[in-house]
Amino acid sequence: MDRQSSDDIMRFLDGMASSDDVLFGFLDEGNQSPEDFNLNGGSDTDDVDGNGNCTSEENKVFWQEQEQLLQGTLYRTSSIETKIRQATKEALKQVKSKGLHCVCLRPVAGGCRSCLRDEISRHLRDVAGYDCVTSKSKWRSSQDIPAGEHEYIEIIDRSDSKKGEMRVVIELSFRAEFEIAxxxxxxxxxxxRLPEVYVGKTDRLRSLIKILCIAGKKCLRDNKMHMGPWRKHKYMQAKWLGTCERSNSLGAAVSETTEPENWVPRAKPRVSMLNYDGLLGSLSTGIGRHAAVTVV
Structure with a gap:
């Protein structure tokens, strides 16, 4: 897949230092939280009837409710998420101060998205001491969605013996994943309202995906625009909540079992139809790839 030049990455890092609240978009634990809304009920967003017409008042109520749901989800953040978010901020500042060097087979001056992700992952693992890996999700085509793959950062936290193992996803271009031209x-x-950089637990991410996919479907329907299969709920879930390969710079990996909602089984990897024209460009294949094991 093609990669953009370093301009987008540098703009991202330049804006990071002065706008942390906008970039990360979460309020720490202990702030007053809005009403806790129920996100678990109702049908799958891909099956919602899209033929109904809404009045102006109904439209207004719908978007107010979606914004309240979104803000309510972003308010609820745990202490471990706050700590990892702060460590991610520090990692980005380190990259900005040192500069990003691309180590891919076809290097990009100033670095590429893949190398930025690897550098942040290395800092979180070697400096901050987290069990941090680069995860690549892969899924095959079905009647509803095309095949694809997606890469992101993931931390496995085991600090709370009572709650057990917890997955924290770090997506460096979260808002761009949901933007619609x-x-x-x-x-x-x-x-x-979305954070540019998502740092949070998978259950929070699952709630955000549902809110945004419902809103995206209504937006496209109201504007009489075609809904591409890569914008469907199942497709967006597969990016972060499905079967993945996990790897780190030490070549070590950990296996685990996840059974996400509406998961599509893994098959031979193929390139996603989704074109990234957002902040950091598209993924690339670099010389820094190492051994990985499949998480089923």
Whole structure:
């Protein structure tokens, strides 16, 4: 897949130092939280009837509810998420101060998205001391969605023996994953509430995906735009909540079993149809790849 130049990465790092609240978008544990909304009920967002017409008042209520759901989810953040978020901020600042050097087979001056992800992962593992890996999710095509793959950072936290193992996902271009060209003002305003960098537990991520996919479907329907299969709920879930390969710079990996909602079984890896025109460019294949094991 093609990679953009270093300009987007440098703009991202330049904006990071002065706008942490906007970049990460979460409020720490202990802040007053809005009402806890129920996100578990209702049908799958891919099966919601999209033929109904809403009045102006109904539209207003819908978008207000979605914004409240989104803000309520972002408010609820645990102490371990806050610590990892702070460590990620420090890692980004370190990359900004040292500069990013691309080690891919076809290097990009100033670094690429893949090398940025690897450098952040290395810092979180070697400096901050977290069990941090680079995870690559892969899924095959089905009647509903095309095949694809996605790469992100993941931390396995085992600090709380009572709660057991917890997965924390780090997505460096989270907002860009949900942006829609020529979207309406209501959807644009909702997306602006998202953090640029997502650092959080998988159950929080699952709730955010559901909120955003419902909103995205309504946005496209109201604007009489085609809904690409890569925008469906199942496709977005597969990016972060499905079967993946985990690897780190030491070549070590850990196996675990996950059974995410609406998961599509893994098959031969193929390139995603989704074109990234967001902040950090597309993924690349670098010389820094190492051994990985499949998580089933």
């Amino acid at each position: 020529k979207c309406g003002e209501d959807y644009k305003r909702l997306i602006s």
